[in-house]
Amino acid sequence: MNRVFLAGTLRAQPEITYTPKGEKVxxxxxxxxxxxxxxxxxxxxxxxxxxxxxxxGKEIMVSGMLxxxxxxxxxxxxxxxxxxxWMED
Numbered sequence: 001m002n003r004v005f006l007a008g009t010l011r012a013q014p015e016i017t018y019t020p021k022g023e024k025v026x027x028x029x030x031x032x033x034x035x036x037x038x039x040x041x042x043x044x045x046x047x048x049x050x051x052x053x054x055x056x057g058k059e060i061m062v063s064g065m066l067x068x069x070x071x072x073x074x075x076x077x078x079x080x081x082x083x084x085x086w087m088e089d
Contacts, residue, residue, distance in 0.1 A: 002065040002066055003063070003064075003065060004062075004063075004064060004065065004066060004079060005061060005062070005063050006030060006032055006039060006061065006062045006079065007032070007059065007060070007061045007062075007087070008030040008031050008032040008033065008037075008039070008059070008060065008062075009030070009031045009033070009057065009058070009059055009060075010028060010030065010055050010056050010057065010058055010059075010060050011028075011029050011030070011031045011038075011056070011057075012028060012029055012056065013028075013056060014026045014027065014028040015027045015028065019044070023044055023045060024044070024045060024046060025042065025043070025044050026042070026043045026044075026047065027040065027041065027042045027043075028040075028041055029041070030060070030062060030079075039078070039079055040076070040078045040079070041062055041064070041078065041079045041081050042067075042078055042079070042080055042081065043064075043080075043081040043082075043084060044080075047084060055086065058086070058087065059087035060084055060085065060086055060087055061084070061085040061087060062079055062081045062083070062084055062085075063081065063082055063083040063084075063085070064079045064080050064081040064082045064083070065079070065080050065082070066078070066079060066080075067079070067080045
């Protein structure tokens with residue numbers, strides 16, 4: 001089973017693109033304070049709740065699976081998010 005839950009801070013404006021079929025793709029970096037990790041998160045489809053652009057600097061939790069991609073000669077690990085939860089203030 002490949003399931004991860006990460007909590008961290010949304011550190012930058014999300015990048016929004018669309019697939020050729022018209023599906024919305026949202027990509028953003030998540031900063032996980034413990035360990036100082038920067039994790040690239042990708043979500044395909046519409047998001048529940050408020051837009052991510054208004055959430056920069058706030059805490060969020062991401063539920064999803066690890067995915068490996070290859071860019072040039074490097075293998076990069078990303079999280080393919082299935083759910084994004086807004087943390088309470």
